[in-house]
Amino acid sequence: MNWMEIGRARRERVIDLLVVIGAGALSVTVSYAQTKGLAVYPRFSSGAALVEGFGRLVSLPFYVYSGGALGLLVLVAGSALLWWRRRWPVPVAVVLVLLSTVWPLIPSALVALFTVAAIRPARTTAAVTALALLPCALYVAVYTPTLHALGTPVIGAVLVGGAVGWGLFLRGLYERTEHARTEAALRADHARQREREAIAHEMHDTLAHRLSLLSVHAGALQVNPGAPAEQVQQAAGVIRDSAHQALEELQQVLGVLRAPLTDDSRSSAPPQPTLRDLTRLVEEARTAGADIGFDFACSPADADNAPSTTGRTAYRIVQEALTNARKHAPGQPVRLTVSGAPGTGLTIEVANPVTPGSTTLVPGSGLGLIGLAERTALAGGELDHELRHDRRGATHHLHARLPWPAA
Template identity: 65%
Template structure:
């Protein structure tokens, strides 16, 4: 098993054990390499161990140089849980015992896990004993400072600064990684939201068209119950086909909606193209609508997919609205375009007498079409012009 494959808790425990053993070994090595009397405060380094010898049981007397580094280094096992208290305790004890390695590790942990204000306070506590030592010996007359004391104090200050700086760097790197992760999550959410909005538009355009056809045929049967058997059979077949196609379209859209965003194998719902306009018009004519189609398109097969799809949706939504708001009225569809000249789609129908200009709850499909046209770099306008309702879309078609 590689290091990355291990669980985080297991890796932390292995790291903590290595840190405790390493800090204890280094602290004991420093203690044996230097005489106790040349540490920062000679009197304290003499009195405190003697006082501990009176408290410790007989087998442990005279072994403070071994026991204190071991006990202090063992505190590093809990440095992630209580980084500040452990760093302060080890920093203060390092003025009496050679615990600099353990104190540096504790300072690094505190800087990596706590805010910079807390880190600044802990660093000040760590440097305070050394600053007091230099200040006291520089002002006391007749007190001789060891020759190596200034150099050792400066070295400790450099080590403390390095440990704290490294901890701050690790903390900044971790925060930067977390910020990048959050930004990536926000971008993914934004992409997912845009996809959901696109699917909602598709669902509205497709289902509204299918259901309006179904309603039209059902209404014809309702108002003419005595129609010939052949017409009733034909209308029932169209109703069944429209309902079946509506269910299929709904299943396709929901299938894409349920698929994970990262699923690269998912299939997108089939999208209409400009050539499908003829079938769309024929379908509506079969439902009983009177439609006049004036199509003059050069090289329609070369039209961009987004442009052709938008033109199809414009005509589809206009026909759906005509069936709902102007039943029985003729519809005129004009489609002109060529590469380099753009594509113009216009759908008009007379407004029946007594029809209100705005129907409550309506117009959402046309608003969605305006957004769709803007996405491909075109424009769409709609509204009433006298006794005629007009939907006009101008879409780009590069040469």
């Protein structure tokens, strides 16, 4: 049990003690008022009269002493039952309601009824409420009071209804608060999940390309230990540059993650790639030794004015396709076609042969294309890929279409 729970338990005990004292004082006040002829709840001085309301089945006279030490003891003991109202609300309420028909314990009974309504189900509350209202109906049926005497059962019914109604109101308020708190927690969990997914996509997009270049060249050096010095030097340079750029991009991502989530921090995010950056991406892959046939059928002006979402998504699609080609078909030629214009959309087609039995130099998670399809769908586009077989072997084809609204 932590300190908050201990503090809450202490507060509840203090409240229960104050409730017991207050209910006892009110019960004594009601007892004194009844000696002056003022009654607020039906009270039966004979068991036979009470039983008559159930059809006069039996006669059960009993002696009731409502004054002196015994009466005071009953009031104190009855009010003390409220100390256990949280643990056993229904038994406490039933006992106090029944005792209220003989002794002036209606204040304690009202507190018990309030507790039942606040923390117990509706059916239980209805049953206990009906039991509390039954003496009011029996009082009218047995005694046939005058119009003036009807005030007692009416006041009793109003008090019972008020206590139960207030308990139901507080229970509804508590349930709505808990529901709102649960919804807020779920929204926070969903937001954190979306943030984690965005971070995972960003880490994959920014680092997988660089690390694949690094791994391919390192693997090539490993499988070709007798390579000429010039080739080794070139591969080492690519490895160094790729590692340096990967480190810079990782620092940019981590810098955004460490920054507080404000509008300023969002505006300070690292620059995102655009459609024009595809040329640089392809040239970078060619420098690393990739054989890429690139057809960029978009005018420079249209590429400069392409929507940021379209350009960024297109860049990530091509980046992932080239990365997969290096991982799963190293040394194989890649055909890349990007075409489109405002109002017609942007089409991306990537094809590369897959060599049977080829060794993959770069391990992968297998989730790149899945995440890419999700990213494309979020941008309003479509992406599909398949492995086609012909006489020359298998070829992996990737086709994507992105929206490009007219200017």
